[in-house]
Amino acid sequence: xxxxxxxxxxxxxxxxxxxxxxxxxxxxxxxxxxxxxxxxxxxxxxxxxxxxxxxxxxxxxxxxxxxxxxxxxxxxxxxxxxxxxxxxxxxxxxxxxxxxxxxxxxxxxxxxxxxxxxxxxxxxxxxxxxxxxxxxxxxxxxxxxxxxxxxxxxxxxxxx
Numbered sequence: 001x002x003x004x005x006x007x008x009x010x011x012x013x014x015x016x017x018x019x020x021x022x023x024x025x026x027x028x029x030x031x032x033x034x035x036x037x038x039x040x041x042x043x044x045x046x047x048x049x050x051x052x053x054x055x056x057x058x059x060x061x062x063x064x065x066x067x068x069x070x071x072x073x074x075x076x077x078x079x080x081x082x083x084x085x086x087x088x089x090x091x092x093x094x095x096x097x098x099x100x101x102x103x104x105x106x107x108x109x110x111x112x113x114x115x116x117x118x119x120x121x122x123x124x125x126x127x128x129x130x131x132x133x134x135x136x137x138x139x140x141x142x143x144x145x146x147x148x149x150x151x152x153x154x155x156x157x158x159x160x
Contacts, residue, residue, distance in 0.1 A: 043070035043079075046133070048140050048154030050084060055141075055153045056105045063087035063152050067140050071133060076124035078133070082140060083117040089146035094118065098129075098138035102155045109138065134158060 046069035052061030065084030071077070082094075091114055100106025109129060110122045125133070132138050133156065142152040 040072075040074055043072045044134075045070055045159040046156050047159055048082075048156045050082075050140060050142065050152040050154035052147075052151060052153075054102065054139075054155065055147075055150045056103055059147055059151065061086075061088055061147065061151045063142075065140075065142065065152050065154065067154055067156070069156055071125075071130070076130070077121050078123050078125050079121040080112070080140075081117060081119045082112065084142060084152060085116075087142070087144050087151050089144040089151075091116070091142055092145055092148065093143035095141050095143075096122075096138055096156075097141050099132035099135070100137060100139065102139075106137075106139070112140070 046067075048067040048069070050063075050065030050067065052059040052063060055061075063084060063086040065082060067080055067082040069081075070079045072079075080096075094112035094114060095108045096110040096112065097106040098109050109132075112118050113120065129138070136155060136157050138156045140152075140154045140156065141150045143149065144151040
């Protein structure tokens with residue numbers, strides 16, 4: 001009779017070794033993996049309703065528009081989606097202006113592209129621009145050939 005040269009292993013011993021190896025892997029794995037970063041805060045939301053009545057001075061345009069804006073504090077990036085309709089003539093310029101309260105003209109802060117809709121991002125914005133944004137002191141202005149000073153304006157307001 002010939003004996004096998006393979007060592008004798010019971011199923012209990014095999015399970016014990018497997019559990020030990022899994023435990024060791026779990027401990028080593030927890031050291032090797034970095035801790036999950038905290039979730040980034042959600043972007044801040046803003047909106048603007050554009051009309052001729054908000055222009056400085058107000059005008060009788062039947063045009064209208066809307067804008068959805070987000071600001072991400074970690075990157076200091078401002079993203080926008082602006083659409084409009086019913087303007088009396090062709091768009092020639094588009095800007096974000098400020099700081100300025102409603103009814104008050106302010107300097108150009110950022111140029112926006114021509115066309116409808118306008119979708120994009122700008123930045124990083126400065127600390128002063130961020131302050132104006134959070135104080136509702138920035139506005140979108142769409143200029144046309146018929147009203148080169150501005151046909152539609154919309155104050156950018158934070159959504160709480």
